[in-house]
Amino acid sequence: MRIIPALVASSLLACSSQVAIRQVTTTTVQVVAAAPLVAATDGAPTVRCSAPARALAGTPVRLRADAAGEGIRTRWTVTQSPQARYYRFSERFDANDSDSIVATGAEVPFTSVIVGDYTVRAEVRDREGRTAACETQVTMAGHGLRVELSWNTGNTDVDLHMVTRRDPRWVTPADCYYANRTPDTATLDEPQRRWLDTDDTDGEGPENIRVDVPALDTDYQVGVHYYSSHGQPNPTTAIVVIYCGEQRVARFERDLVGQQSPNDNPFWRVGSVRFNPDGTCAVTPPRGPDLTPQSGIAGVPTP
Numbered sequence: 001m002r003i004i005p006a007l008v009a010s011s012l013l014a015c016s017s018q019v020a021i022r023q024v025t026t027t028t029v030q031v032v033a034a035a036p037l038v039a040a041t042d043g044a045p046t047v048r049c050s051a052p053a054r055a056l057a058g059t060p061v062r063l064r065a066d067a068a069g070e071g072i073r074t075r076w077t078v079t080q081s082p083q084a085r086y087y088r089f090s091e092r093f094d095a096n097d098s099d100s101i102v103a104t105g106a107e108v109p110f111t112s113v114i115v116g117d118y119t120v121r122a123e124v125r126d127r128e129g130r131t132a133a134c135e136t137q138v139t140m141a142g143h144g145l146r147v148e149l150s151w152n153t154g155n156t157d158v159d160l161h162m163v164t165r166r167d168p169r170w171v172t173p174a175d176c177y178y179a180n181r182t183p184d185t186a187t188l189d190e191p192q193r194r195w196l197d198t199d200d201t202d203g204e205g206p207e208n209i210r211v212d213v214p215a216l217d218t219d220y221q222v223g224v225h226y227y228s229s230h231g232q233p234n235p236t237t238a239i240v241v242i243y244c245g246e247q248r249v250a251r252f253e254r255d256l257v258g259q260q261s262p263n264d265n266p267f268w269r270v271g272s273v274r275f276n277p278d279g280t281c282a283v284t285p286p287r288g289p290d291l292t293p294q295s296g297i298a299g300v301p302t303p
């Protein structure tokens, strides 16, 4: 019998000024192993993967491959994912660390900031080169407000931003972006804060901003800035996906060109998100022009 940690959804948190959000807590469950794992009669290796796992996007799960055989080595890969390469065999998602899209060892951490289902494969190889493989599923769940940004060019730096109507000034300490990833630390409790999970600077993203318990009286305004294409003249296609709870509520796509200075490069105001008491939300387009040079929007109140 093995004891493994697992994530389970438990209580509902409901406050008058906040959206009802499912709280996810860590607990410990006892798992009774099926038949004991033994090598095949010809000595070839056998392997069994851990059960399907579920966690909030951006938090890690631990995966395990129990194998029988001589001199076993284990290699992990992902065979299906919502978006290519936007996951890591790591405790924490780092968009710039593409080394950890494979892993070795019997037990490995796994995470992604992109909501969706991942099929993960463990292949074991014994001393004689004989192999066996198993697969398991990881679900990265949505929770509260999640805004995902990705783009389709390497060696380019695009940035996700989020301001609220209380102080709608972009590229200031009130903005949630690469220079200021947790702007609400002094003013709000942890579940109500905006968090930028990762700042990708070497291309393709993703970047993700989350608010686990969004306020009802707040417009969460989403912006995308093409910081630098490092001189490349061709456009990149930026994609923004918005989740309210587990519902994917909007997807936006726009070509941007970023070969000028950061200040002269385009800033795209994507839209704003407002939550309803039942946990649903409304996404509305911005007032005024949605595309301006960053210099036209940085630090000043916007309509």
Ligand SMILES: [Ca+2]
Pocket (backbone or CB within 6 Å): 157, 158, 159, 160, 178, 199, 200, 201, 207
């Ligand atoms: Ca970036």
Ligand SMILES: [Ca+2]
Pocket (backbone or CB within 6 Å): 095, 096, 097, 200, 201, 202, 203, 204, 205, 206
């Ligand atoms: Ca990257």
